[in-house]
Amino acid sequence: MADPRQGTVPDGLVTVDVARAVASIVAGGLVAMPTETVYGLGGDATNDGAVARIFAVKGRPTGHPLIVHIAAAEALDDWAAEVPRFVRDLAENCWPGPLTMLLRRSARVPDSVTGGRDTVGLRVPAHPMALDLLARSGRGIAAPSANRFGRVSPTTAQHVLDDLGSLLDPARDVILDGGASPVGVESTIVDCSVSPPQVLRPGGIPIADIEAVLGSSLAAAAGPSRAAGMLASHYAPRATVELAESSDAARRRAAVRTAAGEQVRILDYGDDLVLAARSLYADLRDADGAGTTRVIAVMPPAVGLGHAIRDRLTKAAAAR
Ligand code: TXA
Ligand code: MG
Numbered sequence: 001m002a003d004p005r006q007g008t009v010p011d012g013l014v015t016v017d018v019a020r021a022v023a024s025i026v027a028g029g030l031v032a033m034p035t036e037t038v039y040g041l042g043g044d045a046t047n048d049g050a051v052a053r054i055f056a057v058k059g060r061p062t063g064h065p066l067i068v069h070i071a072a073a074e075a076l077d078d079w080a081a082e083v084p085r086f087v088r089d090l091a092e093n094c095w096p097g098p099l100t101m102l103l104r105r106s107a108r109v110p111d112s113v114t115g116g117r118d119t120v121g122l123r124v125p126a127h128p129m130a131l132d133l134l135a136r137s138g139r140g141i142a143a144p145s146a147n148r149f150g151r152v153s154p155t156t157a158q159h160v161l162d163d164l165g166s167l168l169d170p171a172r173d174v175i176l177d178g179g180a181s182p183v184g185v186e187s188t189i190v191d192c193s194v195s196p197p198q199v200l201r202p203g204g205i206p207i208a209d210i211e212a213v214l215g216s217s218l219a220a221a222a223g224p225s226r227a228a229g230m231l232a233s234h235y236a237p238r239a240t241v242e243l244a245e246s247s248d249a250a251r252r253r254a255a256v257r258t259a260a261g262e263q264v265r266i267l268d269y270g271d272d273l274v275l276a277a278r279s280l281y282a283d284l285r286d287a288d289g290a291g292t293t294r295v296i297a298v299m300p301p302a303v304g305l306g307h308a309i310r311d312r313l314t315k316a317a318a319a320r
Contacts, residue, residue, distance in 0.1 A: 012170040014157055014177050018132045021176045025137040030054060030168060032146040032160040033133055034178025035069075035125035037098045037186050037204050038153035038281070039160050040143030042069065042133075051112040051142055057167045059149040065114045066142040067100050067121040067187075071134035079122055079140060081106045086214055087192050093213045096126035098187040098204025113142050119193050129178040145186060152237055152281045155181040159285060184278035185308045190218060202307040204277070235312045236319035237284040239265075239292045243299055243317050250296045257294050265290070268298040273305040280309060284316070 015021070021031045028050045031042045041058060043050030045068045055062050068079055073091035076083050080103035087101060105120035114120055125131065134141060145153040146160045154160045157177035168175070188203035190210065198219040199207055211217055244250035247268050254264045265287045269276035287295050297313050300306040 013165060013168055013173065014161060014175045016177050018129055018136065018176065021129075021133050021174050022136045024172060024174050025133065025139055025141065027172060029172035029174070030057065031133065031141075031173065032154075032157070032164065032168070032175040033127075033130050033141070033143065034157070034176060034181060035127045035130050036096075036181060036183045037125070038155055038181050038184070039146040039157070039175075040067075040069065040125075040130075040141075041146035041160075041164065042141040042143035044137075045113055045140040045142035046108065046110060048110055048112050051110065054142065054144065057164055058144060058147070060144065061149075062112070063115040064144075065117055065121065066144050067123055068109065068113060069123055069125055069130065069134060069141045069143055071131060072124060075140070076103075076122065077106075079106055079109060079120055080104060084192065086197075090190075090192075090210065090213055091124070094205055094210065095124035096131060097124070098126070098183055098185075099123060099210065100187040100189045100203075102189065102191040102193055102200070104193055108140075119191070121189065123187055127178055127181075129176055133176065150236075152235060152284050153186060155184050155278075155281050159282070162285075180278070180282070182278060184280060184282075185305070185312060188308070194219075202311050204305070204308065206304040207307065208304065235315040237295065237316065238288045239284075239295045241284075241295045241297060241313065241316040241319075243313060244296055245299055247298055250298050254296050257296070263291055263293045264296060265292045265294075266296050266298070269300060270298075271301060273300055273303075273309065276300050276309050277305050280312065 024031050028047045033042045043054050082104050100121045100123040102119040102121050109120045147163050157175050160175050183204040186203050188205045189201040191198045196219050200221050250266045257264045300309050
């Protein structure tokens with residue numbers, strides 16, 4: 001069935017029909033679902049066959065744990081063994097939203113989801129279609145970002161189709177098209193199983209907002225990131241990424257590189273952090289599609305959402 005929102009790529013995998021996605025999840029199939037951060041490649045978290053296919057389709061090593069998406073904070077006790085008071089406060093104030101909390105897992109969480117760890121990452125996504133899918137399926141949905149392992153995360157259904165279209169099965173899987181992800185960078189991950197809680201990945205909700213709810217400071221992750229499998233290459237396009245501290249510096253470097261015969265694109269969002277987060281991954285994919293060999297990115301200010309964008313850009317620049 002042609003879907004007018006599909007532009008030039010009609011494809012049996014893509015749908016706006018949540019009921020079809022619910023049927024897929026319940027039958028053990030995969031659903032690439034829109035969230036406010038990025039698209040996730042979801043499956044029933046308690047179905048080992050579905051979880052195994054997530055790893056296979058993504059090409060991800062099985063030791064890297066998956067976030068379990070839940071319909072509401074009330075489901076916390078189903079998935080976590082212990083839920084401290086401060087976690088309930090964070091859930092109440094920040095969910096639905098781009099916050100993932102690591103908690104001691106309950107017996108319901110299979111080893112396949114956590115890679116055998118004793119913690120599970122939980123989050124309630126702030127996207128109406130994802131919430132509808134979660135509520136109507138009655139399942140926890142395990143989902144990593146819906147890109148091939150090591151590529152930039154998808155922020156549109158088309159990105160998912162480009163990366164995974166040939167690996168998904170139209171007979172049992174769907175890509176649920178919920179438009180462009182409004183936040184555009186992945187969730188902030190906080191390990192709430194340690195004291196004080198520790199930030200493992202800066203993301204869509206600023207750390208200061210979380211600290212304001214807690215009334216105390218979070219610990220920064222010491223040394224190499226403790227979130228499993230967070231490699232620099234995860235955020236890298238094919239083009240080489242170079243960082244610049246100002247628009248002027250970016251223009252000067254672009255002139256030099258262009259004179260040397262390179263196809264250069266400057267990414268400069270000024271002080272607009274919301275636009276930067278929302279646009280970054282689509283712009284990196286677009287640069288690759290246009291044959292750009294070098295992206296020169298102007299670093300946004302290190303405040304609020306700027307931390308997450310700087311983190312992703314720094315990783316993209318380090319990946320070579
Ligand atoms: O915004 C997001 O978080 C998106 C959307 C789809 O929800 N998901 C996402 O998932 O970014 P993923 O798998 O691409 O990144 C989650 C990161 C991975 O590096 C994973 O290994 C780590 O979090 N992680 C998940 N559960 C963990 C746990 N129990 N212990 C340590 N690291 C964990
Ligand atoms: Mg990812």
